[in-house]
Amino acid sequence: MSKMYINGQLVEGKGDPIDVINPATGKVIATFRGASEAQAEEALKAAQKAFKTWSYTSINEKLGWLYKLRDNCLAKKEEIIDILAQETGKAYADNEGDFARFISYFEYYGEEAKRIYDIGLPEYDGHRDILCRVLRRPIGVVVGHLAWNVPMINLGAKLTPVMASGCTCVLKPSISTPLASLKVAEIAAQIGMPPGVFNMVSGPSGVIGKYLNESKIPAMVTCIGSTATGVEIMKQIATSIKKVSLELGGNAPCIIMPDADLDAATTFVANRKVAQTGQSCGCVNRIYVHSDVHDEFTNKLVEKVKAFKMGWGKDTPKLVGSLIDKKARERLLALVKDGVDRGAKLLYGGSIPDLPEQFKDGAFMTPSILDNVKDDMPVAVEELFGPVYPILTFNDLDDVIARSNDTIYGLCSFLFAHDSRVIVKCMEQLQFGRVVVNAAPILGANLPHTGHKQSGIGTLFGTWSLDQYYSVKLVALKP
Helix, strand or coil: CCCEEECCEEECCCCCEEEEEECCCCEEEEEEECCCHHHHHHHHHHHHHHHHHHCCCCHHHHHHHHHHHHHHHHHCHHHHHHHHHHHHCCCHHHHHHHHHHHHHHHHHHHHHHCCCCCEEECCCCCCCCCEEEEEEEECCEEEEECCCCCHHHHHHHHHHHHHHHCCEEEEECCCCCCHHHHHHHHHHHHCCCCCCCEEECCCCHHHHHHHHHHCCCCCEEEEECCHHHHHHHHHHHHHCCCEEEEECCCCEEEEECCCCCHHHHHHHHHHHCCHHHHCCCCCEEEEEEECCCHHHHHHHHHHHHHCCCECCCCCCCCCECCCCCHHHHHHHHHHHHHHHHCCCEEEECCCCCCCCHHHCCCCCCCCEEEECCCCCCHHHHCCCCCCEEEEEEECCHHHHHHHHHCCCCCCEEEEECCCHHHHHHHHHHCCCCEEEECCCCCCCCCCCEECCHHHEECEECHHHHHHCCEEEEEEEECC
């Protein structure tokens, strides 16, 4: 039975029951009671109290606890990965990668926190007898909302910089995939983590999430989620002045130029759309293919996508897994049908796969390729979050850059080209937080992941992420 983690203790939730379903089988794998609003308040107050001591705890002691948690999570690696696979329905290989990245954040933020320095500055008006020093100090209590798609990456991206910086936190995992996160909280309780430093409560966003956001205790609210969720959070946090950091949705273009390595491009696009079953904010959404190579690219892509096998299980770790639920599948199938109705050509998929009996109640969807897609079709406008490949054509570089930028989103973009003039122009003019050229996206802990426009505020990962957890104070001292 999963429990809430509040003030160093594992406690039964006092809120509504939560059923966790394995999306691959449609079966309930766990039922537990989420937190009540009173428990959310208890967690906030515990974090507020703990901040008074944790923020002044030595960096070596803080990192000792951080690394102790990491080591004990590593000792439960197989159990955590199995929980992840059960609650996400994704391929085991995807969940193994999720866990590996989670672990990598501990060392990165632990080391980076040692490099947060106070600095001295000169006083420019000639007051040489005044010593000016800039201090950076942890900001306080952080509320973190975790998305369901990669639970461990999301947890690590919030928990590790919070603890390393000297902040304290209340984290809320998605009710769709809370179990692995709650397992980490259970491990924190078992190792005797100082009470209140790290708290975790689960419950509906409209109840528990709203309560946490509207509280005046947090100094910062951070979220990994959809743009719509980000907008709602910004409305809710306005009860007081808070820092906010949001990593939100995307509608990534992938531009295929005539001089592209088509084998590399098709392999990347094919694999990118089924990794995490396409449920990634940095996934390719719109595939812009130059007309000179359209037919060759499309034929290669169809061949690669047809070769993918679907299913789920520990003995088949690389099969394409399930979507998060049937509602997500229905939305994607409707977008594909709408595209066809508007003139797009379905080259492959657009259906529910015929799978063994144990997966009949799962949320599987055959990867679907649509050609002749237009920019104004919903399948090209909306964030897809699933294995659908919309192919659009272009002839002019300036035109495709303008079309790529014609979206409310600005998270990731991709380019396959070898002409240096094209590459430099795209690097400069594509309005996205990431421009990835001839490669798969790199998600190293030290590399910033930033959303432009409606794709977010602030930065995920890297020293820029850690900076968000500190305030800046000027001390001007005349001896």
